[in-house]
Amino acid sequence: MMKLAGSLSEKDKEKALYEIIGVPYDGNAINKGSRGGPKAIRDASQRLETFLWHKKLELSDLLYYDYGDIKLKLESEHNPLFKAQNIAEFVLEHTRIRRVFLGGDHSITYPLVKYLFEHGEVASVIFIDAHADFRDSYLGNKYSNACVMRRIAELVGFEHVTEIGVRSSSADEYASLNKIAIYDADVMLSEKGVQGVLEEIGKREEKTYLSIDIDVLDPGIAPGVEHPEPCGLSLETLISLVQGIIKGRDVVASDVVEVNPRLDIANGITSLNAARVVFEILACYWKRDNRDD
């Protein structure tokens, strides 16, 4: 298996400060294909320079290791929560270092947060997503990727969740969103802007899980997603959010989810931009840990 570009080799994995874990699971999506997301992101990362120009950082100096993918147990195929527990079992085996998970459909975030929350590693959750994902149930499935933020809010407390970049929900979902902190996509273009949003959310020292649904980007630059939503963020705006959040919060784990290579266009732009976001997360982890502004 191809590792994410810049990863330590297996013989050096004990040196890792950060770890990458693929979760090739799309069992709770309607339109399948995001199980291919981790591989597509790894493949796309080979097309980018590992020298991050704007930060003057060589990624292979940051010491991260790509562990590969979680092995999902097929006997629990028909129970999404059993699959969720399988994911947590994998995380249990690993040491407490900052992580990046590669999805997979967005439902993977719930079991990951659940595990980390119950072990005292995460206190709050930030979603960057085009969709509210706040339905109580979707087509009879409470663990659908359309319900994931609702399940997480019920778990960690509504006051501990924040959503950024949202521009789509049902009317019923919208009525329940007043319980959480939300910055919709239009706010980035308002007077408050990205910096204003970051000043409000990025200044608390609490262990945070940052979940990035790649569909928060405009479909013009991220077409390979299950539910493309027009009028999305630019990659520059998303990167600014990632930088500010990781600078201001103790982000112990992140994910980049919903890359669906079956729905992507031929040049693989969705996977490429997702790989770029993963690189940025790793660089921001390193800058925070080395107090390098």
Ligand SMILES: [Mn+2]
């Ligand atoms: Mn979404």
